[in-house]
Amino acid sequence: MKTPQSSNIAEISFTKNILTVEFKTSSKVKDAKQEFVYQYKDVPKELWKKFQQTQKEKGSVGKLFAAEVKNKFEFEKVSKGEKNALSKTRME
Secondary structure, X not given: OOOOOOOOEEEEEEEOOEEEEEEEOOOOOOOOEOOEXXXXXXXXXXXXXXXXXXXXXXXXXXXXXXXXXXXXXXXXXXXXXXXXOOOOEEOO
């Protein structure tokens, strides 16, 4: 998966109305990643298309996430090993 245009999001994917987000770590280790991801439930496909368009236009995926997803959808924190079974449509 390509890294989205974001200083806060390491990876983002979508499948079956679940938006899976891996945030960048606050560690000083370059390109360090978290051991867990957040899965936001019941996210409309139209919103995922906005993420894809934002990435295509070199916009900030992080700003879109903050405006459209954060505090608006139910989420679950899961270990990275669990996310691979769900995440199939990735940011291109």
